[in-house]
Every structure is written in structure tokens, then in C-alpha cells.
Amino acid sequence: MVSRRGFLRSGGLALLGVGLMGGIPAFLAEAAASDKIFRPYKKKKIMVCIFQRGAMDGLMAVTPFTDENLKAARPTLFLSAAKGGNTKPLIDLDGRFGLHPSMSAFEPLFKDKRLAIVHGIGSPNNTRSHFDAQDYMEAGTPFNKGTSSGWLNRAVGLLGHDAATPFQAVSLTSSLPRSFYGDNPSVAISSLQDFAIQMRGNPVGANMAAKSFEDLYSQTATGLLKETGKESFDAVKMLQKTDVRNYQPANGAVYPNTALGTALKQIAQLIKMDVGLEVAFTESGGWDTHFNQGSDNGIFARNVNDLSNCIVAFWNDIGAYQDDVTLMTMTEFGRTVHQNGTGGTDHGRASCNFILGGDVNGGIVHGDIKPLSVNNLEDGRDLAVTTDFRSVFSEVADRHLGISNDKVLFPDWTGKRIGVMRS
Structure with a gap:
């Protein structure tokens, strides 16, 4: 089981490390849109x-x-x-x-x-x-x-x-x-x-960033995704909704x-x-x-x-x-x-x-x-x-x-x- 902190270090940021020059990928956009409760951060x-x-x-x-x-x-x-x-x-x-x-x-x-x-x-x-x-x-x-x-x-x-x-x-x-x-x-x-995000300094995260979103998710516990993924999606969705x-x-x-x-x-x-x-x-x-x-x-x-x-x-x-x-x-x-x-x-x-x-x-x-x-x-x-x-x-x-x-x-x-x- 991957810890919450470990996911954020090596996986959560890899979601964004792929580089979104062409816009938010459909996979991520769909996941973000499916979350109907929008909660601003404190x-x-x-x-x-x-x-x-x-x-x-x-x-x-x-x-x-x-x-x-x-x-x-x-x-x-x-x-x-x-x-x-x-x-x-x-x-x-x-x-x-x-x-x-x-x-x-x-x-x-x-x-x-x-x-x-x-x-x-x-x-x-x-x-x-x-x-x-x-x-x-x-x-x-x-x-x-x-x-x-x-x-x-x-x-x-x-x-x-x-x-x-x-x-x-x-x-x-x-x-x-x-x-x-x-x-x-x-x-x-x-x-x-452009939302082109790069990451460095964490070999695990860098390697995971090279994988597809689906590959990343397949390596991560479902319960953990519910905890951390929603927060990442909320942040991305907030940018999506802003001109x-x-x-x-x-x-x-x-x-x-x-x-x-x-x-x-x-x-x-x-x-x-x-x-x-x-x-x-x-x-x-x-x-x-x-x-x-x-x-x-x-x-x-x-x-x-x-x-x-x-x-x-x-x-x-x-x-x-x-x-x-x-x-x-x-x-x-x-x-x-x-x-x-x-x-x-x-x-x-x-x-x-x-x-x-x-x-x-x-x-x-x-x-x-x-x-x-x-x-x-x-x-x-x-x-x-x-x-x-x-x-x-x-x-x-x-x-x-x-x-x-x-x-x-x-x-x-x-x-x-x-x-x-x-x-």
C-alpha cells in the first residue's frame, strides 16, 4: 500500500508532470468533471x-x-x-x-x-x-x-x-x-x-511521469486515489474553469x-x-x-x-x-x-x-x-x-x-x- 505522502511525492505530481501543452487530457478532464462537489482550498x-x-x-x-x-x-x-x-x-x-x-x-x-x-x-x-x-x-x-x-x-x-x-x-x-x-x-x-509542468529531483516521480495516466493509476490503491486524486482534480478543475x-x-x-x-x-x-x-x-x-x-x-x-x-x-x-x-x-x-x-x-x-x-x-x-x-x-x-x-x-x-x-x-x-x- 502506497502512503498518502509517498503518492503525493512520486505519483500525484506525476499526473501533472506529463506536460499538458495540448490542454488537459480527456482522461483527467473526465475524472475531474465527475466530481460534483467543488471545494476551494482554505x-x-x-x-x-x-x-x-x-x-x-x-x-x-x-x-x-x-x-x-x-x-x-x-x-x-x-x-x-x-x-x-x-x-x-x-x-x-x-x-x-x-x-x-x-x-x-x-x-x-x-x-x-x-x-x-x-x-x-x-x-x-x-x-x-x-x-x-x-x-x-x-x-x-x-x-x-x-x-x-x-x-x-x-x-x-x-x-x-x-x-x-x-x-x-x-x-x-x-x-x-x-x-x-x-x-x-x-x-x-x-x-x-500552457500548463506545461516539469518535475525534477525525484527519480521515482520522474519515471512515473513518463507513463500514461492509466498506468499510473493501475499502480495506485483505489482508496488512496479517492483521498488524493480528488484534491488534485479539484485544483486542475479550478484552472480549467478560469480564463x-x-x-x-x-x-x-x-x-x-x-x-x-x-x-x-x-x-x-x-x-x-x-x-x-x-x-x-x-x-x-x-x-x-x-x-x-x-x-x-x-x-x-x-x-x-x-x-x-x-x-x-x-x-x-x-x-x-x-x-x-x-x-x-x-x-x-x-x-x-x-x-x-x-x-x-x-x-x-x-x-x-x-x-x-x-x-x-x-x-x-x-x-x-x-x-x-x-x-x-x-x-x-x-x-x-x-x-x-x-x-x-x-x-x-x-x-x-x-x-x-x-x-x-x-x-x-x-x-x-x-x-x-x-x-
Whole structure:
């Protein structure tokens, strides 16, 4: 007899892992339609994570503009909070830190104390390899490359209940991110319209996904299907009954027509459809700004404009669900304090991240950044990591999702939290 959890891990998600590019198969549609009782899923707390791949320059996103060392280190990149110059001024947050002018959409949320910023955040592992740093951060074990699971997958396992729906943990990406690898159920959806779902990280599930629905069902106990299959069918049926393609955001929200905007719009749809979503993930690329980074205009300005506008559109769109949602960004490392000879910045150490939600200790730039003189820089060149990313990730997971087992969530971490969430 297959256990309920075992079915959900290896079988239930394989129903969706087949890939439904041509629409819902008749077999599944018929089974879903035969269930005459439609029961929405109970609203739950939801955590949304955005990985900024490529290493965001935290010193340009949130600039310590009173630091003369930074001004000297970045003669063409530095922005001031003073008005009337040749460039757009920074948005003064607290007299010391200024938000990039292209992130003006964030200003009201910061003033409303719903948006918090953590500066000097990063990994204790000093690798400057994108691949390794992303892998360590998503695994949540900065000095162990052999960790088979991702920290978000472990978070799902610590929620305290089995998944009643295949949409408990969803990544709006073309393939499952490292954060979701592991034994607990999670899926990657490239598009709600196509409903093309891939799965990875579970050999049994992957093998079963290659089989037909009928083969899958023939291997599963009838009683178990009645328990788990109905819930999966309900979730699929809910998507079937919704005009996903012609979705209209609420509250005047306008999403940028970008990959991140599209992904966050679809996460908002899943949230408002009450399909049992609890952990969502997506990503934003283009942050590796070695060349022609720009100051108030250019590559970086376009990226932060997209990031902030997409997040604010998402936040406005979910409306009444805001109290149930916390959104957090992350990036593998930051950029060098000094600009390079091609008008960009190279791989550095610490960066900053943004946390948005009703239970966030917002309106504050958290973290400890010392003056950027050479003697305070890591290796004489980088903003030092003064906040371990795990101290922030664990605090968000604990305060928002009720996950308090740090030994499982981040096995090698014994640090302290910094108060980014309200107690």
C-alpha cells in the first residue's frame, strides 16, 4: 500500500508532470468533471521568493550616499540624493541610504513600513562564482555542495501538513529551481496558459511521469486515489474553469510586459484562486553588470525599474490577500565597491534584499554597513558580508509560515536573527 505522502511525492505530481501543452487530457478532464462537489482550498500564509540571478549591485540599488569613499570609488556610477544635478537624485530613505530613482515605486511601501531592506547580506562562503554561489544559497548550506535538497523544499516539509493540492509549492520557471529540489512535492510551471509542468529531483516521480495516466493509476490503491486524486482534480478543475489567458489584474495593477511581470501575474492568479499555494518562486535575470552599468539610466536602472514595478503591481493586484503574503528577494552576491574600467562593477560579496509584507518590520534599512574605506572592505575591495542570508531567510520563514526548526531548514547555521520581521 502506497502512503498518502509517498503518492503525493512520486505519483500525484506525476499526473501533472506529463506536460499538458495540448490542454488537459480527456482522461483527467473526465475524472475531474465527475466530481460534483467543488471545494476551494482554505487560505494559507504564502511566501513568494524572487531570485535575482547574476548578482545585483546592492550599493547602487540602495546607496549609502553620505559615504565619500563610495563617491570616490565610483566617479561615473555614484548617485547623490541632492536635487538639481545632472542626474536624477536618489530617494532619501533615512538620511544615510538612498533608493535608486528607478525604484520610486517602492517609496510608498517603505514609508508605509511594509517594505524592509537588509543591507550587507550575503553568504559566508566567499566564492565569486555565480553557479556555486547560487547553488549554495538555494541549498541553504554555503559550505556543503553535497546537499541534495533545497531550502524551500525543506520549508515545505516543515509546514506541518501534507499537500492537499499539487499547487502547494510552485515555481513559475521553465524548470524546477535548485531551491525546490528534494523529497517534498513541488512543481515548475512555465506558463499557466500552457500548463506545461516539469518535475525534477525525484527519480521515482520522474519515471512515473513518463507513463500514461492509466498506468499510473493501475499502480495506485483505489482508496488512496479517492483521498488524493480528488484534491488534485479539484485544483486542475479550478484552472480549467478560469480564463487564465484573459486574466484582468485587480485594483488598477499594471504589470510590465516582462518575464518577471508575467511570472508574478500568474502567481497572483494562483493566490487569488485559492488552490492551496503556500510557497512560490520565480526569478529575474540580467544583473551581471560588468559593462556599461549606467547610473540613473542604463542597464541597471532598467533592471531595478522592472523589479520594483513588477513587485508593486503584484502587491496591488493581490489586494485583500496582502496580509497572507510575504515576498522576499535574493541574489547570490553583490558587486565590487570600485567601478571597473568599462563602466561596470565586478563580482563582489555583500548585496541587499527587499522584504515586503504585513508582518515585516518595514521602513528600515536593516544590517550593519561600516564606512567603505579600504580597511573595512572584504579583501580590500568588497562590501563585507555582515548578515548571513540564512538569518533573514529563517526569520521570514518562521514569522510568516510558522517554521521554527532551523536545524532542518538550515542544518549548518547557528546564528541569530536581525529583527526584520515583527515579533
